[in-house]
Amino acid sequence: MRQLFGLFWSFFKIGLFTFGGGYAMIPLIRREVIDVKGWIAEREFLDLLTLAQSAPGPISLNTSVFVGYKMRGYAGAVASILGVVVPSFAIILLIALFFTDVRDNPVVDAAFKGMRPAVVALIVGPVLSLARGMHRAMYLVIAATALAVWGLGWSPILILIAAAAAGIAWTLFTAKKSAE
Amino acid sequence: MIFWHLFVSYLKIGFFGFGGGYAMLSLIQNEVVVQHRWMTNAEFADIVAVSQITPGPIAINSATYVGYTVGSQAGGTGAGVLGAVIATLAVCLPALTLMLLVTRFFLRLKDNPLIEGAMRGMRPVVIGMIASAALLLIFPHDAAPGERNFIDAWSWVLFAGVFIGSIRKINPILLIVLSAAAGIAIYL
Numbered sequence: 001m002r003q004l005f006g007l008f009w010s011f012f013k014i015g016l017f018t019f020g021g022g023y024a025m026i027p028l029i030r031r032e033v034i035d036v037k038g039w040i041a042e043r044e045f046l047d048l049l050t051l052a053q054s055a056p057g058p059i060s061l062n063t064s065v066f067v068g069y070k071m072r073g074y075a076g077a078v079a080s081i082l083g084v085v086v087p088s089f090a091i092i093l094l095i096a097l098f099f100t101d102v103r104d105n106p107v108v109d110a111a112f113k114g115m116r117p118a119v120v121a122l123i124v125g126p127v128l129s130l131a132r133g134m135h136r137a138m139y140l141v142i143a144a145t146a147l148a149v150w151g152l153g154w155s156p157i158l159i160l161i162a163a164a165a166a167g168i169a170w171t172l173f174t175a176k177k178s179a180e
Numbered sequence: 181m182i183f184w185h186l187f188v189s190y191l192k193i194g195f196f197g198f199g200g201g202y203a204m205l206s207l208i209q210n211e212v213v214v215q216h217r218w219m220t221n222a223e224f225a226d227i228v229a230v231s232q233i234t235p236g237p238i239a240i241n242s243a244t245y246v247g248y249t250v251g252s253q254a255g256g257t258g259a260g261v262l263g264a265v266i267a268t269l270a271v272c273l274p275a276l277t278l279m280l281l282v283t284r285f286f287l288r289l290k291d292n293p294l295i296e297g298a299m300r301g302m303r304p305v306v307i308g309m310i311a312s313a314a315l316l317l318i319f320p321h322d323a324a325p326g327e328r329n330f331i332d333a334w335s336w337v338l339f340a341g342v343f344i345g346s347i348r349k350i351n352p353i354l355l356i357v358l359s360a361a362a363g364i365a366i367y368l
Contacts, residue, residue: 016235025237054299055282056197057275058204058237065279074280081276088236089244089268093261095230096248107364114338114363115229115356116222116317116329121342122232122352123314126202130307138304145308149206150315153214156206157196159305167301168294175293 003072004079010037011064011083018060025060033067040067060084182254183266185216190243190270195278197239197271199306204239206309209316212242218250221320222327232356243267334366 010032018025026049033039040048052062061084068080102108131142141163148154189211197204205228212218219227231241244264251263317329330336342355 018235051282052279053200054198054295055275055278057194057200057271057278058197058239059200060237061240061272061275062200062279065276066283069280069283077276077280081272084236085240085268085272088234088240089264091234091236092230092241092244093248093264095234096245096252096260096264097257100252107368110364110367111360112222112226112229112363113331113335113367114359114361116225117335117339118342118356118359119225119228119232120314120317120329121339122346122355123202123205123228123310123317124343125346127307127311127314130310131304134304134307141304142308142311145305146311146315149210149309149312150319151321156210156309156312157192159309160196160198160302163301163305164298165301167297167299169297170301171293171297 004075006037007068007071007076008079008083011068011080012087014060014064015084016087025063029060029063033063039071182250183263186247186250186263186267187270189216190247190267191273193239193243194271194274197274198302201238202310202313203306205313208239208242208246209313212246213316218246220327221317222329225317225329229356229360233353239271240268243271338362 014025014028014032018028030045034042034045048063048066049059051066052059055062061081064080064084065077068076068078070076072079127142131139134142145156145159148159149156193204193207193211196207209224213221213224227242227245228238230245231238234241244267247263247265247267248260249263251266252260254263320328330339338359342359345355346352
């Protein structure tokens with residue numbers, strides 16, 4: 001029970017102090033899980049990151065499930081994931097409870113008018129940095145996906161499934177070719 | 181009924197949220213703005229802004245916020261809290277179950293060429309999805325009506341400033357706070 005609470009508490013702190021989510025959380029998770037608690041080894045952490053990135057869902061959630069399960073089985077996984085989720089849940093719920101009251105306040109309204117284009121700029125940045133270094137032909141896939149989802153209203157889920165299938169087919173095709 | 185829709189929508193978002201973070205934005209936007217019209221494009225941008233300056237992954241933040249908004253519109257504060265709990269649980273369930281599976285079969289999955297192939301296939305599509313989320317926020321169309329996010333030339337100035345700032349690795353929280361201050365200076 002104490003160890004379960006320890007898992008919850010460690011991931012609660014990680015959930016509370018990581019702003020921006022995703023990759024921003026990795027250094028903090030690493031410090032808590034490797035340096036402070038010694039729950040997993042350095043090498044294992046790299047494998048863990050690969051897994052957390054390939055499974056769907058936020059990286060912090062995936063990491064917490066892995067570490068929790070490894071330490072205390074299913075109960076540990078649940079304790080850890082709750083630890084990550086509870087801080088953001090509580091903070092956003094508080095904001096949501098009061099946001100409707102302040103929304104029409106002219107100062108708040110002006111602040112949001114300034115933040116909206118800023119948010120879009122923060123989303124465009126990763127598109128460019130992620131696309132850099134990819135094969136030229138992939139730029140076409142990126143552009144086609146963006147236009148299909150934005151302009152034609154195609155389901156991003158179906159496109160993801162098709163892309164995974166294409167990736168598997170390509171792997172099988174090249175494996176067969178090299179076998180010949 | 182509304183709770184069931186919330187549950188299914190966020191279950192889908194959790195299940196197909198490959199790449200985490202920004203990659204999930206397009207899925208969230210598709211469910212919440214385009215399919216169900218639970219909120220406008222501008223409200224969606226507001227949630228992303230709030231997520232940037234509060235801790236935690238955006239998928240969780242948006243689930244809690246959207247769940248509360250949708251629930252409270254249907255039946256007051258109590259229903260809002262219930263909606264927040266349902267949407268947040270739904271978005272976590274796939275991560276919990278899939279990661280447990282992956283962890284149990286850890287070594288066998290790690291170097292599987294087919295899984296690697298699927299990942300390679302999805303990577304450019306995920307980048308395209310992030311781009312489409314940005315496109316819809318800049319150029320809304322019939323599927324996402326409501327107040328626009330880019331209202332005048334100042335919007336583009338702020339966009340350019342924050343873009344350059346993010347490339348120079350300035351802390352995104354600082355950039356959001358600065359643009360909020362700029363918004364107050366310009367529009368109040």
